[in-house]
Amino acid sequence: MTAQLISNTYLNAIEHTGYAIVENAIDEQLINDLIADCYRINPHFHVAGIGRLNDQQIDKTVRKDKTFWFDSSSQAQITYLATMEAIKTQLNREFFLGLFDYECHYAKYQQGDFYKKHYDAFKGRSNRIFTTVCYLNSPASGGELVIYKPKSKDIEVVIKPKAGTLVMFESERFMHEVLPADDVRYSIAGWFRKNASISGIIDPPR
Ligand SMILES: O=C(O)CCC(=O)C(=O)O
Numbered sequence: 001m002t003a004q005l006i007s008n009t010y011l012n013a014i015e016h017t018g019y020a021i022v023e024n025a026i027d028e029q030l031i032n033d034l035i036a037d038c039y040r041i042n043p044h045f046h047v048a049g050i051g052r053l054n055d056q057q058i059d060k061t062v063r064k065d066k067t068f069w070f071d072s073s074s075q076a077q078i079t080y081l082a083t084m085e086a087i088k089t090q091l092n093r094e095f096f097l098g099l100f101d102y103e104c105h106y107a108k109y110q111q112g113d114f115y116k117k118h119y120d121a122f123k124g125r126s127n128r129i130f131t132t133v134c135y136l137n138s139p140a141s142g143g144e145l146v147i148y149k150p151k152s153k154d155i156e157v158v159i160k161p162k163a164g165t166l167v168m169f170e171s172e173r174f175m176h177e178v179l180p181a182d183d184v185r186y187s188i189a190g191w192f193r194k195n196a197s198i199s200g201i202i203d204p205p206r
């Protein structure tokens with residue numbers, strides 16, 4: 001594992017725009033192992049909830065993807081987590097963010113599945129600081145990630161999922177959505193978090 005996973009070009013992008021799109025961030029072998037892991041656990045993907053802890057609700061008008069939270073049950077997951085750990089160290093060193101840990105899940109979008117406009121974190125109500133999305137396959141069409149400009153309805157960028165691409169953005173700053181998938185779409189959505197106490201609960205798990 002190299003010390004400098006995210007090159008200066010992307011660190012500059014994060015500093016100046018709050019996000020970065022890093023193609024080929026994750027090597028092909030690991031992507032292959034991760035997708036194989038998705039196939040292995042396919043029966044265990046669950047309809048995703050919205051909100052935190054006891055607030056978890058299933059609302060199929062907001063999102064229709066299925067998810068599986070990492071449980072370190074494969075070498076691929078362990079290697080991916082180690083990679084994110086290295087990126088966390090890099091971000092902390094560069095930006096003094098005090099990122100404390102990382103949580104992530106696989107996501108599977110089948111034909112017609114989407115995730116409507118949302119923020120991953122709200123000021124003072126979440127300890128999610130940085131969102132990461134890693135694409136595991138390259139659907140021919142559909143499932144684009146649309147990121148909106150901060151405090152605006154204008155589109156900042158539309159990202160076509162491509163295996164190995166890692167997208168990173170500030171969780172509180174960017175509204176985003178996943179357009180309906182045509183082809184099946186596999187990804188890993190994850191969050192670097194700060195260890196903050198929220199409503200008296202110290203560092204809620206997710
Ligand atoms: O898969 C993506 O491109 C984004 C997913 C997302 O926004 C989320 O899981 O919160």
Ligand SMILES: [Fe+2]
Pocket residue numbers: 118119120176
């Ligand atoms: Fe999101």
